[in-house]
Amino acid sequence: VPxxxxxxxVRLGLNKATCGISMMEAEVLLARTVAYPSVEQFQQGxxxxxxxxxxxxxxxxxxxxxxxxxxxHPPSKSDHTAGWLGVHLRMTGQLLWLTNAEPLSKHTRxxxxxxxxxxxxxxxxxxxxxxxxxxxNQDPAEIISGLGRLGPEPLSAEFxxxxxxxxxxxxxxxxxxxxxDQTLIAGLGNIYVxxxxxxxxxxxxRPCRSLTLTEVKSLHSGIQTVIQKALTEGGTxxxxxxxxxxxxxxxxxxAWVYRRGGEPCRNCQQPIxxxxxxxxxxxxxxxxxxx
DNA sequence: CTAGTAGCCTGCCTGC
DNA sequence: TGCAGGCAGGCTACTA
Numbered sequence: 001v002p003x004x005x006x007x008x009x010v011r012l013g014l015n016k017a018t019c020g021i022s023m024m025e026a027e028v029l030l031a032r033t034v035a036y037p038s039v040e041q042f043q044q045g046x047x048x049x050x051x052x053x054x055x056x057x058x059x060x061x062x063x064x065x066x067x068x069x070x071x072x073h074p075p076s077k078s079d080h081t082a083g084w085l086g087v088h089l090r091m092t093g094q095l096l097w098l099t100n101a102e103p104l105s106k107h108t109r110x111x112x113x114x115x116x117x118x119x120x121x122x123x124x125x126x127x128x129x130x131x132x133x134x135x136x137n138q139d140p141a142e143i144i145s146g147l148g149r150l151g152p153e154p155l156s157a158e159f160x161x162x163x164x165x166x167x168x169x170x171x172x173x174x175x176x177x178x179x180x181d182q183t184l185i186a187g188l189g190n191i192y193v194x195x196x197x198x199x200x201x202x203x204x205x206r207p208c209r210s211l212t213l214t215e216v217k218s219l220h221s222g223i224q225t226v227i228q229k230a231l232t233e234g235g236t237x238x239x240x241x242x243x244x245x246x247x248x249x250x251x252x253x254x255a256w257v258y259r260r261g262g263e264p265c266r267n268c269q270q271p272i273x274x275x276x277x278x279x280x281x282x283x284x285x286x287x288x289x290x291x
Numbered sequence: 292c293t294a295g296t297a298g299c300c301t302g303c304c305t306g307c
Numbered sequence: 308t309g310c311a312g313g314c315a316g317g318c319t320a321c322t323a
Contacts, residue, residue, distance in 0.1 A: 001316065059317080090317055092301080107301090126300045128317070146318070173294060181294095182318080190316060279296065280316060 002089045004154070004187030005230035007059050010095055013244035014054045014061070014120075017097040022050050022068035022115045030109040033122065035130040036143055045133040046112065049082040058150045058186030061087040061095075062140055086132035086144045087122070093129030096121045097244045150186040154227050159185065161220045168208035168216060175211065175219070176204035177278045188223070191258045192230065194283045196223040198257045203289040204282050257283040 002010070026046040028034055034042045049065040056062070065082040087095065092107075098119040110122040110131060122129065134143045141148030152158035167184050168175070178184055179193045188196070197204050200222030202215055211219065234243070256266055261274030265285040275282050 003317095088317085091315080125302075126315090128300065130318095171293085177294080180317090278294090281314085 001091055001189055001191060002059065002093070002235070003189035003192050004056075004059060005192075005227060005233075006235035007061060007089065007187070008056055008231060009235035010089070010244055011054045011056045011061055013097070014051075014063070014095065017244055018051050018063075018114070018120060019053060020050055021118065023047065023112055024115060025113045027111040027113065028109075029104075029111070030124075030127060032127065033109040033124065033129060033131055034133075035145075036132045037135075042131070042133045045083060045135060046085065051085070057147060058153070058182055059088060059189070060144065060147050060150075061089075063087075081136050083136045083138065084132075084134035084140050086130075086134060086140055086147070088130050088146075090124075090126075090128035090130070092125040094123045094242050095244055096123065096242070096246055146182065149183045151182065151184045153186055154188065154223050155231075159220075161217045164220045165211075165213065165216045168211050171208035173208060174205045174277060175202060175208050176282060178208050179223075180278075180280070185223075187227075190280050191255070192223075192226055194258045195226045195256055198222070198285060198289060199225055201289055203286075203291045204277060204284050206291070257285060259283065 023046055026043045028039045028043065031039050036042075037045075046065075048068050050068045052064040052066045054061060054063050063085040065084060067082045087093075089095070098121055099117075101117060102121075105123050107123045107125045108121060109124050109127065109129065112120040112122075114120065122131065132140075132144050134140045139148075152163065167178065171178060176193055176197060179188055179196065180190065194204070196219065200215070200219035202211065202219050202222075254266075257272050259281075260272045261283055262271050264270065265272055265288060268285065268287045270285060270287045272283055273286050
């Protein structure tokens with residue numbers, strides 16, 4: 001399940017592989033993967049463009065597009081940008097950069113064909129993943145639902161202990177569901193929330209407003225530690241996602257609590273507990289994360 | 292405004 | 308052996 005560190009790793013790979021190469025054709029094998037505009041407009045909008053740079057916001061990938069010089073469009077001063085390509089991998093989406101022809105997977109949803117037989121292929125088993133083409137001179141945040149409502153990036157200056165404290169003020173909801181709320185913090189998913197709460201020593205069901213200043217600081221530190229560590233390991237800490245080259249990382253890290261229900265805590269040997277919260281699995285150590 | 296939940300979807304696993 | 312049901316979870320839409 002790609003979360004912020006995995007999406008960032010994909011972004012770095014895409015920046016290395018895909019920039020400055022002309023896109024000849026966009027082929028859509030599953031129509032609902034294209035969230036905006038229509039499939040036809042998506043194909044026409046992408047054809048003849050090239051990626052200037054890939055950016056990331058939360059779990060969204062954004063490719064800034066330029067007009068490919070190869071194409072028959074006459075260059076004009078107002079037309080040197082060609083909009084944006086937005087991608088969200090959701091649960092099972094994978095972006096693969098292919099330099100040689102490869103047989104289609106049964107999960108191939110979109111093929112972006114570049115010059116010299118190169119291809120950016122979007123595979124997605126569970127079909128939750130989405131792509132957007134944002135026309136020139138339009139704000140991606142207004143086209144891509146969710147993007148405009150994201151909270152701060154967890155490693156940004158804006159995400160300070162004071163900000164997290166403010167978020168927790170006057171809220172009764174469990175801290176775990178607040179951390180999953182992308183409008184409060186961008187990029188955390190179920191895995192990194194469970195791990196962050198463990199690192200911070202905070203029980204997942206604790207009401208936000210019950211956290212003391214000390215606990216807020218501890219949780220803030222836990223979030224940044226977990227995300228930073230996963231980033232430096234290329235996002236392969238807990239998940240089996242694949243980088244754009246198809247390699248699946250080094251499995252360098254080990255989860256402390258995620259999917260370890262019943263197993264001994266790596267810190268205190270007590271069994272990790274598993275419960276359900278807001279329709280999601282939730283793992284924690286009852287000793288290291290007391291109520 | 293906030294917060295909780297159904298639903299989307301496929302593959303894997305368990306149990307009858 | 309076959310099949311039903313549970314589970315996995317990011318996000319939106321809906322409800323209270």
